[in-house]
Amino acid sequence: MEELPKSYNSEAEIKIYSLWEKSSLTNPDRMKEYLEKEGVEVKSPFTITLPPPNANANLHLGHVCGYSFHDVIGRYMRMKGHPVLLLPGKDHAGIQTESVFTKHLEKEGKTKEELGREEFFRQTYEFCMKNAKNAREQEKRIGLSADYSRELFTLDPRLTEIIYETFFKMFKEGLIYRDKRIINQCPKCNTALADIDTEHESKRGIFAYIRYPLADSPEEYITVATTRPETMLGDTAVAVHPEDSRYAKYIGKKVLLPIAEREVPVIADEEVDTELGTGAVKVTPAHSPVDFELAQKHGLEIVNVINEKGLMEGDIPERFKGMETVECSKALVKELNELGLLEKIENTVHEVMVCERCRTDIQPIISNQWYLNVKPLAEKALKELQRNKVKVYPKGQQRALEHFYANIQPWCISRQLWWGQRIPVWYSGGKKLYDWLLENKGKTVGDFEKEVGIKANGSGELFLGEEEPKSSKGEIWEKEEDVFDTWFSSGQWPFSTLEALGEEDLKKYYPTQMMIHARDIIFWWSARMIMMGLYRTEEVPFKDIFVTGMILADDGSKMSKSKENSVEPKAIFDKYGADALRLWYYSDALPGSNAPLREEKIKGNRNFINKIWNASRFIIMNIDKSEILEISKNDIKETEKTERVKDHVLQVGKYIEKYQFNLGAESIREFFWHELCDIWIEEAKKQVEGEPVGSVKRIEVFTELLYVLKENLKIMHPFIPFVTEAVWQELVNLDLAEGVLMAQQLRLI
RNA sequence: GGGUGAUUAGCUCAGCUGGCUAGAGCGUCACAUUGACAUUGUGAAGGUCACAGGUUCAAGUCCUGUAUCACCCACCA
Numbered sequence: 001m002e003e004l005p006k007s008y009n010s011e012a013e014i015k016i017y018s019l020w021e022k023s024s025l026t027n028p029d030r031m032k033e034y035l036e037k038e039g040v041e042v043k044s045p046f047t048i049t050l051p052p053p054n055a056n057a058n059l060h061l062g063h064v065c066g067y068s069f070h071d072v073i074g075r076y077m078r079m080k081g082h083p084v085l086l087l088p089g090k091d092h093a094g095i096q097t098e099s100v101f102t103k104h105l106e107k108e109g110k111t112k113e114e115l116g117r118e119e120f121f122r123q124t125y126e127f128c129m130k131n132a133k134n135a136r137e138q139e140k141r142i143g144l145s146a147d148y149s150r151e152l153f154t155l156d157p158r159l160t161e162i163i164y165e166t167f168f169k170m171f172k173e174g175l176i177y178r179d180k181r182i183i184n185q186c187p188k189c190n191t192a193l194a195d196i197d198t199e200h201e202s203k204r205g206i207f208a209y210i211r212y213p214l215a216d217s218p219e220e221y222i223t224v225a226t227t228r229p230e231t232m233l234g235d236t237a238v239a240v241h242p243e244d245s246r247y248a249k250y251i252g253k254k255v256l257l258p259i260a261e262r263e264v265p266v267i268a269d270e271e272v273d274t275e276l277g278t279g280a281v282k283v284t285p286a287h288s289p290v291d292f293e294l295a296q297k298h299g300l301e302i303v304n305v306i307n308e309k310g311l312m313e314g315d316i317p318e319r320f321k322g323m324e325t326v327e328c329s330k331a332l333v334k335e336l337n338e339l340g341l342l343e344k345i346e347n348t349v350h351e352v353m354v355c356e357r358c359r360t361d362i363q364p365i366i367s368n369q370w371y372l373n374v375k376p377l378a379e380k381a382l383k384e385l386q387r388n389k390v391k392v393y394p395k396g397q398q399r400a401l402e403h404f405y406a407n408i409q410p411w412c413i414s415r416q417l418w419w420g421q422r423i424p425v426w427y428s429g430g431k432k433l434y435d436w437l438l439e440n441k442g443k444t445v446g447d448f449e450k451e452v453g454i455k456a457n458g459s460g461e462l463f464l465g466e467e468e469p470k471s472s473k474g475e476i477w478e479k480e481e482d483v484f485d486t487w488f489s490s491g492q493w494p495f496s497t498l499e500a501l502g503e504e505d506l507k508k509y510y511p512t513q514m515m516i517h518a519r520d521i522i523f524w525w526s527a528r529m530i531m532m533g534l535y536r537t538e539e540v541p542f543k544d545i546f547v548t549g550m551i552l553a554d555d556g557s558k559m560s561k562s563k564e565n566s567v568e569p570k571a572i573f574d575k576y577g578a579d580a581l582r583l584w585y586y587s588d589a590l591p592g593s594n595a596p597l598r599e600e601k602i603k604g605n606r607n608f609i610n611k612i613w614n615a616s617r618f619i620i621m622n623i624d625k626s627e628i629l630e631i632s633k634n635d636i637k638e639t640e641k642t643e644r645v646k647d648h649v650l651q652v653g654k655y656i657e658k659y660q661f662n663l664g665a666e667s668i669r670e671f672f673w674h675e676l677c678d679i680w681i682e683e684a685k686k687q688v689e690g691e692p693v694g695s696v697k698r699i700e701v702f703t704e705l706l707y708v709l710k711e712n713l714k715i716m717h718p719f720i721p722f723v724t725e726a727v728w729q730e731l732v733n734l735d736l737a738e739g740v741l742m743a744q745q746l747r748l749i
Numbered sequence: 750g751g752g753u754g755a756u757u758a759g760c761u762c763a764g765c766u767g768g769c770u771a772g773a774g775c776g777u778c779a780c781a782u783u784g785a786c787a788u789u790g791u792g793a794a795g796g797u798c799a800c801a802g803g804u805u806c807a808a809g810u811c812c813u814g815u816a817u818c819a820c821c822c823a824c825c826a
Contacts, residue, residue, distance in 0.1 A: 007788065200823085207826090226826060239826095273825070281826045290824045351825090364824095396753045400821065403752065407822085519820085556761095587774080588762070593754085594819085598761065600775055607788045618785030655765095662763065666773065678790075685785095 004620065004730065008613035010577025010606075013722040017140050019729070025743045026145045028083035028509070035081060040745055046082040047512040048074065048542075049494045050146060051525070052089035052154060055128035056097040059138045061559070061597070062518060062551050064569045065589065067144045068582040069516050069548055069661065074145055075718035076656045079746045085509050086146040087497055088139065090132040092155045094486035095189055095197075096357050098419040101127055117418050124419050125155070138569060142578050143721045145742065150501055154489050155421065158500035163489045164424050166536055168464050175373050176413070180439055182285075182292040183412060185363045186355035187310030191416040192369050194485060195409060196523055198353045198362055205350050206329075209278065209343035210336055212238060215254040215263045222247065222255055222266065223343050225277030227350055228287075229336075230328040233260050233316045234305035237283040239294060242268035244279055258341050259332065260316065267298050286366045302366060308416075310363050325363070368435045370414035370423060370482065377531035378405040384540050390530060392545045393659055394591045397522060404523050413485045420483030424466045429458020430478045491528030494541035510537065514544040522547060546659055549589035552596045559597075567597060579720035580606035586665035586719060608669055609723045612716070615677050616727040619709055620734065623702050624693045631699060632736055636707050641680065645708050649715045649746060656718065668716045676712060680705070706736060717741050 024030045028045055035042045048070055053063050070086055078084040101124045102112050112120045132153065139146065152159060170176040184193040208229045211221040222238055235257055240247035247266070254263045264283075271294070272281055285295030285302040295302055307313045312323045320328050336342040353362040382405040384390055385398065392398035414423060427434045429445065436448050437460045445456050457476040463469040468477055489496070494515075498506040511533075515526055526545050533541030552558060553565040572581050583605040589595040623631060636642065648671050655664035684701050691698045710731070717724040724741055731737035 004785095007786075224826080228826085231826095271825085277826060283826090288824075288826075290826075293824080351823095353824095394754085397821095400753060403822075523822090584774095590763085593762085596761065598775075601761075603788085604774060607786090610788045611786065614786035614788085616785085621785070658765075660765070663765085666763075670773085677786090681785080682790095 004613075004617045006614075006617075008577075008610045008723055008726070010573070010579070010609075010722070012726055013141070013143070013573075013578055016722050016725050016729075017143065019725070019740060020145060020742055021148075023740050023743065024149075025078075025740070026084075026086070026147045027149055028085040028147065031078060031743070032083040034743055035083070038745075040081055042083065043081040045085060045509050046074070046077040047085045047087065047498075047509040048514055048516065049087045049497055049512055050089065050144075051515075051517045051521075052091035052152075052490065052493070053135050054093035054096060055090040055132045055135065055153065056093055056100045057131060059135050059569060061567055061569050061572070063135075064138055064142045065551060065581065065585040066516065066518060066548050067139055067142050068585055069546065070146075071142070071144050071721070072582075072586065072661060072664075072718045073514070073516075073656060073659075075721060075742065076653070076746075078145070078742065079714065079718065079744060080653075081745060084145075085150070086144065087150055087152075087509075088136070088144070088146040088148060089152045089154065089493070089497060090128070090135060091490055092128060092153065092420065092486065094415060094417055094420040094483065095191060095193075097124060097128065098417050099189055099357060101419070112418065120418050128153070128155075141569070141573055142582065145721070150497075150505075152497050152500060154486075154493075156500065159489065159496050160421050162496045162499055163421055163484065163492060164466065166492060166532065167424065167484075167488075170372060170535075171464060175376070177371055177373070178368060178435065178438060179371050179410075180366060180368045180435065182287075182289050182364050183367045183369055184353065185308050185310075185365045185367065186358065186360055187308070187363050188358050188360040189355060189417075190308060192367060192412055192414065193355060193362070194412045194487075197356045197485075199356050199359075200351045201354050201359070202349050203352045205348055205352070206333075207277070207346040207348045208333060208336075209345070210258070210282075211341040211343055212255040212257060212282075213341075214250070215256045218256070221341075222250060222280045223278045224280050224282040226282055227348065228325070228329065229332045230312065230320075230325045231284040231287045231305070232257065232282055232332065233312070233320065233328075234284045234286050234303040234314070235260070235262075235264055235282045236285055236295065236301045236303055237264050237298070238266045238280055239269045239272050239283050240266065240280045241272040241274045242270065244272075244274050247280055258339060259335060265300075267294075267300075269294060269298070287364050289364055292364075292366075304366055306363055306365055308363075308365060308367070310361075368438075369412045371410045372413050372488075374408050374411050374531060377535050378408040380534050381405055381527070381530045384530065384534065389540050390543060390545065392522075392526075393547065397519065397545075397547050401522060401527060404527055411485075413488045414482040415485055416481070417483050420486065421489055423480045423482050423484060424464060425480040426463040426465070426469055426477040427458070427480070428461045428463065428475055428477055429456040430476070431480070433458065433460045434462065487524050487528050490525060491532045492536065494529060495533055495537050510541070511539045512542045514546060515542040516546045516548060518550060519547045520550075544659075547591050549591060550594045551585075551589065552594050554596050554598055556594075556596045572602065576602050576606040577609060577722065579609045579722045583608065583665055583669075583720055586661040588662075590662055591659070608673060609720060611673055611677060612720075612723050613727065615672070615681060616709060616713075616730070618681065619702070619705055620730060620736075622688075623706075623734075623736075627694055627699060627702065628735060630694075631703050631706060634703065634707065636703060639704060641704060641708060644675070645711045646747070649711060652715050653746065661719075665719055668712075668719060672712055672716065676708060680708065706731075710737060711747070713741060714744050714746055717744075 053059055074084045074086045184198050186193055205227050207225055209223050209225050211223050213221045238255055250266045251268045253266050257264055283291045283294055285291045286304045305314045305316050312320045312328045433456045445460050449456055494512050495510055498510045529541050559566040580602050584602045652664050652667050684705055687701050688698050713724045728741035
């Protein structure tokens, strides 16, 4: 009767989204009111705090598709009578954003130092807000039914306050402390990094064999092999294996470090591998984690020769000062060769640590940083995992997480950045004094003044708080410059967000039900959220972790901007629509496995979306205006078909609850296309052939068909919300349905 | 060095607690079709489920081992 377009136009998706927004039923409080009004039993709230994407760029396909998992489960739960809260947010992404925005400034010929800390922070904030807006639009474009009235940014002052509380509590309990040890320094980002923020890469390098003459008999020498000759300037020992007969006679003697002209001892340690290199190893405690351990064990001196920018410094010959490490290495090799102390150089490939963000080589250096002793937290988290209070899907990832907890090391939480939450600490008499006293246990402020030669205007104590503390006479307080590691705040995301939104939200919606995110951040994020959540709330922040697969380029390689094989979400939306993309993702991106993006597969799903539109169109167009009243009575008899539909709906529901979205997606496609369309509609055509409009037969056939269609739209809606809602609204226009499909309740009994 | 996962049709993959005469999508081939849908329908071809053992009435599915690949973790100069 009514002329509907011949094919489904996915451009309508934007209009449909605004319909949902207008309904405000993405707000769980409104949804609860709605259910009460409808006289439906209100079930317990269902909450997922959504992973906040970095607010320094647009979303990529992985983000966007990831949200379709949140959304399918959220929509399903909503249609089951749970007030659902999908809580969105955006992440300030400390180091990454600082680097992105600094580059952005560079292009305009500016530096962050010119702007100053406050202005830099302000501009970066603005930059993030702009990106957040784009990201939000993209989230809506995939159909994410999140409650945007509650959206939070990780640097929101309400959140920062909660993060600070955690810090104070941890400090008071002795979990947080300052320590001087070897850290991973990224010379480019110019900040310390936690171990987890680094990656390993195979790189070509050299293996140089250098002769260290004995101090008391220069004609004898020990040859050491190294991949980093420049660190020899900071050597404080040579280590050999205690049972290595080649070197036994040298143990306890001294060698003369060439060029640096320093005498260092030959020590014996079990850790030394006699097979590797020459069996004698140079020890550089300040610039190698292994050597640092050795130095602790043997009480060796620590000599710093590389600074935080990766340049040579310290007690070294003038000519090397300020050189980059590689440059220095070359210069040293040349000089050693001239002195006849270079035995040979081999080319090798070795593993080097690089910055996870900018892929610059990590410089291990000695530095004072803030640490969190995560061991006790990890133990609790591990126990909860083992008690199945938190489950990880797929199972294999759970074991990886358990392993992570079992082997956890202190977490360096301070970063030398401007973009982030400033650590709320004040030092009486300055940070330098505090660190000096820490290193020189038992000494006093007076000793500091004498030995360092600086007047200390303070007691060397700490004050915890944001605002400058009151000073007694002459006392000067220095504010901590460092900020928290991003993950220190995002690690508190589930409870911090809900708490920031108010006592009531926390009570109603915490703990949350599940966490869904990509595999690559499981240690960074989920691992931390469980620990911090337990610490602050004594409850696990979520019961299930669902780890999504990664989207790959069509040749199976990783998508990356540099390879120019990445696909913009917009391109897919424009061409095939969000529903088609979602349906493809459910089917192909199984947890733990990767999904190469094949356009023809999305196209196949788009065909199905269109099929839904057309089957509905057929039914709608065949119902005569005069028959609407009769049909809308929905006087439905229990038939074989209605029973089949009921079973089908139940089955799909089970799949969703077991997180088997691929089976759910397959199931709805199979049922709608090959049962409803290919068989039932074809049958109906024959049944009504020749029947006059308004006949009992026609009313019966179309009543049943309409019922079947509506039940199918409902169960398909969580997967493909747009087209199903579009059809539903056409039915509403004809008085054949009511309200929004999003809020309809499934019949699951 | 340790861990996890994968290996099933030409391609991408499903197959939950063992019952399969092994499935889907895309591709291929044949036929049909102005149909609600030129974004359709019907049908066909195509697989000793990596390999070798074992448990079982029964194994793609469980166990052991082997091989190849992928990812993660790890301080080896």
